Amino acid sequence: MATLLVRGGRVIDPAQDIDRIADLRIVDGRIAGVGPAEAGAHRADETIDAAGMIVCPGLVDMHVHLREPGREEDETIASGTRAALAGGFTSVACIPNTEPPIDTQAAVEFIHQKAVRADTCNVFVVACVSRNREGKELADIGQLVEAGAVAFSDDGAPVSDAELMRRALEYCAMFGKPILAHEEVLELSRGGVMNEGLVSLLLGLGGMPAAAEEVMIGRDTALAVSTGGRLHVMHVSTAGGVALVRAAKARGVRVTAEACPHHFTLTDEALRTFDANCKMSPPLRTAADVEAIIAGLADGTIDCIATDHAPHAREKKMLELDRAPFGITGLETAVGLAVTRLVVPGHVGWPRLVEAMSTLPARILGLDRGTLRPGSPADVTIIDPDRTWTVDVAASHSKSVNCPFHGWSLTGRAVATIVAGRVKHRLAGF
């Protein structure tokens, strides 16, 4: 019987409404219980002193591009999940825009096998909505569910055909699986590399208007109503998008939403450097949008924080802005950005942050994670809420360094990541 004791930390588990200084006991890879902090109360094989730390259910990132198979020069399942562990994530959901796309049982099995071999964090598979991610006909969703797919998405691109989206929502409802929707009307954002606004006007760069996101969220929430399907809006980036999700929830629509750390941190002003590491889709928006995202996270309109970790090899980003691909890495900076931008200024309390980064993403994907309930798999993240550190892409575990936060000083960092009772990552000095 292997036992691990995490002693004296501030244990937060929103699913059980726990927020107190306590010991966390792990036995044989499962949570044994949260008890009062007592010196020497329990004997354990291994003890971690977590005084001054946040001890919470392992963080879940429901939006990660691991790139394998097909683009191993950008990231592999092994390297991406190592970055996840370093960032405090015990589970990631990988998005199927790989080459080939994940639209068969064999492809799902491949991911699972690679993840087992990597022996890092848990990898849950999001499979394609449409066959070959072409947006024309449904993928074999039932068989993909049998293989273990937890959700469906054509992310990287929207499901442009409204009828296909309707069918996908209807069909997935049978399995209780959500559609993770990249909300973008491509005709409106065509040729765009950044938010359409004053900055794009001044820089002469092609704009992606907020309406491109908002029109699609409007369409899909209407389809969610008419089908009863489960819609999850990925990477909400606009104030209008937040308002649409809020209104849909108020009407009782089965909709959830996520936001990315860069969308509550940076604005389109960052593009003034013409740095391709500030190019992602949806793009960085305005200060008013950032404010709305933060408000949406604070009031729960936006359920969770997901990184949209999108690694690209250095040479692909060292191109003219219109030729460089969209996307930035995010796994290793998410906790630091969330604490620095949301908790330190007082927008969001710790229990809500844990809910947004663990409880709710696990619940949206239907995982038996995101809680410290006795008997649950012992996925635990220990965070130093006060640790100030400097982002250094050279020290990144990801294969790619396309990160606009290099050199930034952040507060808050995962110091230990425990997966199924095993300490898989421990920051030097902790």
Place this chain on the structure above:
Amino acid sequence: MRSATTPSSPASLDPAGAVPSSWSHRHLLDLERLSGDEIRLLLDTAARFKEATGGCRRKLAVLTGRTIVNLFFENSTRTKTSFALAARRLGADVVDFSASGSSLSKGESFIDTAKNLEAMGIDAVVVRHSTPGTPHLLAQHLGVGVINAGDGPHEHPTQGLLDIFSIRERLGDLAGVTVGLVGDIAHSRTARSNIHGLLKLGARVIVCGPPTLVSPRWRELGVEVSHDLDAIVPVCDVLNLLRIQFERQNTRPFPSVREYAHLYAMTRERMQRARPGLLILAPGPINRGVEVTAEVADCPQSLILDQVANGLAVRMAVLWLVCGPRGAEEGAAASGHEGRQR
């Protein structure tokens, strides 16, 4: 009427001497981040060069031994020729490098191409590219001066400078002068450079065209926005007629060329409602019959050929300021404005 003024010419502007210490930039990337004084220095320097070369006809030996590369990733005839001539008038060697037929078509990145050129020992790169910010990226990666000769719809600083130079030659100080920019503002790098330069020199700027090409957001910069050419013609001292950039448009922003010309072409009839002495500018190539009729393009108030001639003077000034001999504080004052923000 304003009288043409002689540009101020402090001794430090002597073309044979060192670049004045008030010019601290290693590159010329855009006009947005230059100050009014820096733009005046550029214009004054251009005037000095124009005079010293007898109207840009004679050669000076102020850049002898320097090598300038014309790195054009986009087709150009007049701008490239103008830069090449300007460089030769100052005694510099000029090498042309065009994207077609080069290693770029073999998949080499533009940064690698530029680094290769740099390794051959050049002093400045004049770059044109269809993507905004490309000169700025080169400036971050290269140790030599970078001059923007047009980066997509972003800026074309020497075109903006030569337009302003041509106006200043006729009207003197720009303060209080009303300049109308008409046409495809959305896709025009010339418009952006003119807007920044004119605002910094105190001019009143009106942009005019259909809402699909003229964003109301320009008001946030202090620019007036109009969709009615007939309304602005009587209040303008200068009209700059910009070409429709069909090649940069996703979808046609107006129903037909015929309808566009009906609403926005500068015609003889519209000239009759203008102030006497209204100046007409057009950065070539012009589409006669679209932005401007032939009668107007060739009328006495048209500065279209002045613009071409003044382009040489402006480009001499820019080349000299970017790669001319520096004073004692060389390098120390190099501006960091090209650098990353954080």
